[in-house]
Every structure is written in C-alpha cells, then in structure tokens.
Amino acid sequence: MTRAIHSRADIGAIEAGGFDAFLSSPSPYALLRRAAKLWPEACAIRYLPSDGKPDQSVSFAALFDHVNRAAALFRRLGGGPGVAVAVIMPHTLHTQIALWGAEAAGRACPINPMLQSDHLVALLRASGTKIAVVLGANAEVDVWDRVSQAVRAAGNDIVLLDADGDGPSPGSDGRFEALLDREPGEAMADPLPDAVASVYPTGGTTGAPKLTIHTHANEAFVAMAAARMYGLAPGEVMLNGFPLFHVAGAFVYGLSCVAAGATQLVPGRLGMRNRPFVGTFWHQVERHRIALLGAVPTVLSALVTQPLGDANIGSLRAALTGGSLLPTDLAERFEALSGVPVRNIFGMTECSGMLSAEPVAGPRTPGSTGLPLPFTEVRVIRSDLGEQCQTGEAGLILTRGPHVSPGYLDPTLGRTTFLADGWLATGDIGFQDEEGRVFLTGRAKDVIIRGGHNIDPAAIEDALIGHPAVSIAAAVGQPDRYAGELPVAFVVLEAGATASEEELLAFVAEAVPEPAARPKRIWLLDAMPLTPVGKIFKPALRAEAARYAVAAALATLPALPRDLTVSVAATGNIVVRVAELPSADEAQLRAALTGMPVEIQCSPA
Missing domain, CATH: 3.40.50.12780 (ANL, N-terminal domain)
Structure with a gap:
C-alpha cells in the first residue's frame, strides 16, 4: 500500500x-x-x-x-x-x-x-x-x-x-x-x-x-x-x-x-x-x-x-x-x-x-x-x-x-x-x-570555541570511535582561562576492552589533523549519561569537565570554598555557585576564574 x-x-x-x-x-x-x-x-x-x-x-x-x-x-x-x-x-x-x-x-x-x-x-x-x-x-x-x-x-x-x-x-x-x-x-x-x-x-x-x-x-x-x-x-x-x-x-x-x-x-x-x-x-x-x-x-x-x-x-x-x-x-x-x-x-x-x-x-x-x-x-x-x-x-x-x-x-x-x-x-x-x-557535520550550538576558533566535536568523536577499544565517544568544551574553551572527550570502552587515557590521546592526535582540535584530556566512563531516548546528554559532560577545570583553577587558593557547585543552566551557560562566601574570598575566587566562560553566583556570608 x-x-x-x-x-x-x-x-x-x-x-x-x-x-x-x-x-x-x-x-x-x-x-x-x-x-x-x-x-x-x-x-x-x-x-x-x-x-x-x-x-x-x-x-x-x-x-x-x-x-x-x-x-x-x-x-x-x-x-x-x-x-x-x-x-x-x-x-x-x-x-x-x-x-x-x-x-x-x-x-x-x-x-x-x-x-x-x-x-x-x-x-x-x-x-x-x-x-x-x-x-x-x-x-x-x-x-x-x-x-x-x-x-x-x-x-x-x-x-x-x-x-x-x-x-x-x-x-x-x-x-x-x-x-x-x-x-x-x-x-x-x-x-x-x-x-x-x-x-x-x-x-x-x-x-x-x-x-x-x-x-x-x-x-x-x-x-x-x-x-x-x-x-x-x-x-x-x-x-x-x-x-x-x-x-x-x-x-x-x-x-x-x-x-x-x-x-x-x-x-x-x-x-x-x-x-x-x-x-x-x-x-x-x-x-x-x-x-x-x-x-x-x-x-x-x-x-x-x-x-x-x-x-x-x-x-x-x-x-x-x-x-x-x-x-x-x-x-x-x-x-x-x-x-x-x-x-x-x-x-x-x-x-x-x-x-x-x-x-x-x-x-x-x-x-x-x-x-x-x-x-x-x-x-x-x-x-x-x-x-x-x-x-x-x-x-x-x-x-x-x-x-x-x-x-x-x-x-x-x-x-x-x-x-x-x-x-x-x-x-x-x-x-x-x-x-x-x-x-x-555538526551542531551550530555544539561548537567548541577555542581562542575564537570553532572546533566541531564530531571530528574528535569520529576519530575516537575509530579506536578498536572505544564503544561510545563524546567531545565537549572545557572552560579555560586563556583559550575560553579547550576540547576534551569522554569515552566508554567496549566490553572487556582496555585502553588508557594516554593511549587514546596518542591515537586521536594521529587521527585529528588540526592540533587545536585535539582533546586535552579524555575521561574513561563506565556509562555515558543519556536522555530517556538514548541520546548522549552533553550538558552532564560539560558540567563534569567544568568541575575539573574550576577545581584546578582554584587549587592555588588556601582552601576550596565549601558548598561549591558547577552546573549547566537551561541557557547553556556554565554556572559556578558558592554559598556563604566572605567578600574577600569571593574576590580571590573571581580572580582565579577570570577568563573562564562561566557565570559566578556567590551568596554573601
């Protein structure tokens, strides 16, 4: 019919x-x-x-x-x-x-x-x-x-x-x-x-x-x-x-x-x-x-x-x-x-x-x-x-x-x-x-922007999936003080397969011809966060990458602020929230994160 x-x-x-x-x-x-x-x-x-x-x-x-x-x-x-x-x-x-x-x-x-x-x-x-x-x-x-x-x-x-x-x-x-x-x-x-x-x-x-x-x-x-x-x-x-x-x-x-x-x-x-x-x-x-x-x-x-x-x-x-x-x-x-x-x-x-x-x-x-x-x-x-x-x-x-x-x-x-x-x-x-x-070839709003240069995450993902040990891969932008964003990736390995981050970084460096597009870090996950219909839920990955970047940027402070959370808002912006932070500590935190494309929300002590 x-x-x-x-x-x-x-x-x-x-x-x-x-x-x-x-x-x-x-x-x-x-x-x-x-x-x-x-x-x-x-x-x-x-x-x-x-x-x-x-x-x-x-x-x-x-x-x-x-x-x-x-x-x-x-x-x-x-x-x-x-x-x-x-x-x-x-x-x-x-x-x-x-x-x-x-x-x-x-x-x-x-x-x-x-x-x-x-x-x-x-x-x-x-x-x-x-x-x-x-x-x-x-x-x-x-x-x-x-x-x-x-x-x-x-x-x-x-x-x-x-x-x-x-x-x-x-x-x-x-x-x-x-x-x-x-x-x-x-x-x-x-x-x-x-x-x-x-x-x-x-x-x-x-x-x-x-x-x-x-x-x-x-x-x-x-x-x-x-x-x-x-x-x-x-x-x-x-x-x-x-x-x-x-x-x-x-x-x-x-x-x-x-x-x-x-x-x-x-x-x-x-x-x-x-x-x-x-x-x-x-x-x-x-x-x-x-x-x-x-x-x-x-x-x-x-x-x-x-x-x-x-x-x-x-x-x-x-x-x-x-x-x-x-x-x-x-x-x-x-x-x-x-x-x-x-x-x-x-x-x-x-x-x-x-x-x-x-x-x-x-x-x-x-x-x-x-x-x-x-x-x-x-x-x-x-x-x-x-x-x-x-x-x-x-x-x-x-x-x-x-x-x-x-x-x-x-x-x-x-x-x-x-x-x-x-x-x-x-x-x-x-x-x-x-x-x-x-x-x-990609999503207009899924582009990683490194120093004003647009990077298509799909190029990184396709390269990683070409590795015999990789089952699923997703690339996102990680906030960076100097470049704005750096490409990073998350992978799930095939059942029973083994591969280290160093091995995957070396592999993708050969597969991605553009140096700026090569991921700076790769996380190995047991499972990829998914939406109810099985799509990779990239906001969760962006938030995880941002948490690592924020923690690294704040490592020079005397102590990490308590009650600090990093999330992705509905607008797509990365939000760093800190509760009950003295004004002097807030100034230090903002200085440490200067240049990162994040929104900082602090509640005064």
Missing part, C-alpha cells in the same frame, strides 16, 4: 502526482480510520511487558475504537479545541490510545515523566493543560507520587487520570482504562489538517517551557513519507522502543506503521533501556519477526556487543537511526555483524521528526542522512552572510515544507528558528551533494 522510495527519481514522481494524492488522509485520526478500514484484524501494536506479564496486542479496528472512546472521554471531561491533554507516560499501549485520543478531541501535550517537578509544572501551565493522563503507581517506573503532585501544583482544575499502573494510585480522579470501557466508541469527523494536533516540549530536559506546535497535517505527512522511505509493508513489524513524548516514537516510527498497516512492537515501559530485551535482542528479532529496528546510535552500539548466536534474523531488513550523528565505523560494524543495512534519518521536533532519510531500498552513502522528503526543500547557507552555499560547502541547514511546525506556542521564542517565508533554521551544520543528499 506504500510503494517504496528508492531514489530521487521516485521522489520526483511523487511530487508530480500532487500533494493531495500523496496525503489523502491528512491527520493521524484519518490515518487510524483508514487503517481500521483496510486492515481491521491486523495487529497494530504488540506490547511486551517487562514484568513477566503476558504480551498485549490490539488490532487496527480495536485501536481506532479505543481512540474514539478516549476522545469522547476527554471531551466529556472538558477537553476540546485549544485545550491540552497532557500524556505523562512512558510508551505503553494506553499511551498510544491517550495520545491519539487527545489529538482527536483537541490537542495533546506529551511530557517526559522523568522531568523535574518544577519543569513539569511550568509545561503544564504553559500548554494550558486541563486533563492529565499519568503512569499509575507501579514498582518498575515509580513516578506517580512525584508527577501527580506536580499536576496538582500546576492547577487544581486539572483532571488527573492514572493509567497502566499495578494497583491503586492515591489522589487519582479515575483510572483511564476503566473510564474508557464506559465511553461510546462512535467515530468522529476528521480534524482539519491545519488545526493544532499537539504541542511538544523541546529544548532538552531542562529550561523554560518551549512548546512546538504540530498540525494534524504535519504529523500525518511525516508518517506517510517515512513509510515510503522505509518501504514499510502491511503486516511487517517495526520495533519502536522510543517514548511517545519524543517525535521519533510518535510519528517517525509509530504513526508510520499506522500509515502502512504495519505492527509496532513496544518493548515495555523501559523501551530500549529494557536490559533483558536488549540482551536477547537477536532472538527477539526471530521470535517477533522484526523487519525494521528504530534506534539511536547508542542503541546500535549496545547491540553490536550482543552475539548473534543461533538466532535466525532473516526477517530484519534494516536498522533505522537518527537523533545524533551516525559514525560510519559503527554503521559498518553493525552491518558486518548482522548483514543488515543501517539507514540514517535527520529530523527535529520543529519539523515533526524528519526532514531527510536514506531510503531503505537504496544504497547507504557514508556520512549522509539521505534525501529530503517529498515536497520538502532544503537550503544550506553561510550563517554569517545568509548566502546560499555551493554544493559540498558546509553551512547552516534550513528546511521548508509540510513537515515544518507553524512555530512555538510562545512565538517570541522562535525568532531565530522560524524564519520568513516558512523556513526553519535547524541549528545543524552540513552540506548537500550533487544528488541533494544531506550530510551533517
């Missing part, structure tokens, strides 16, 4: 047929209705509880019925156009039902349940949430008490529902599953394509509320385009271990299965942090006949350490990855182990999760994130002048098309992101080749 895209010529043929023909179901609700009509008894979602309970499955007809019941429930509880339903849950079967039901009733606001309480409160208030569906009390992912208190703190008028808990959830206004059973399952009119479907938090796991608007057409377009890029067929199985508060879990992998009539396999509340599942991954492929794997590079890195054994993985067609730069070495290792191609995806919350992808049916071009989606424009400009770059010349990547969000809920936050004439500034540095393929 979703003819595969092989090449740029196929994209041109789609565009020649017109946008309305390509997206005849221009909302997630319309896609669900279509799936229920075309494949009513086919499995839409198979959920694998990680607590030993039996697998749960739901057909497309049953999923559409549940979504209709959820929409009716939300409207009865006060939802509707302009009213947000917060879905504060990991990925479970009822998270899917709540998300699509909220969009059908009004708008959804999916939120990471692991956020700090003050950030949760701010998001709930900023989104205009009136109903919240929260993971109920359970021993595996214990968030109910903290999240329910945050919901109450955000406003007494919010209706609080618990879902997928293992028992009573104190303070709940009702159990979501039980309430669904009492609602009628009547179908509704399709939402307008340009109406707001969701508001997605973006900008990391801390900071002031920044909510990205998605229209129904944004989400449905990305789902349909993704399905065509994958060549996804009815009945195939896609492993979707991403949470639904991440656009990849919701649209790039989740809704694309609905568009194609494929099955989503969800590996429990923990997703791809479910260690028993990851530890038996190749046999899980055999058991569930997995055709496509959706993952970030850190997950692929974990999987290449798992022996194939006697598992029959003949069903697996491709591994799909995005979220951060894909090291060519990692892709080659995964392909050598599995015999399965790796295909890269490029997207962000502000463009509904996808703007380019490598077609699964086409060849992999090392370093490429593939071709722009149909009806999608990409420009590369010189960020200082705004001029168009030449083919192969790196610059700031802009995009425009039906995937691009109308903006942030607070439009004042998007002045440098959402530009004139519908262009979105991605914040990524890269280039295009003669075929229009997109290549990423």
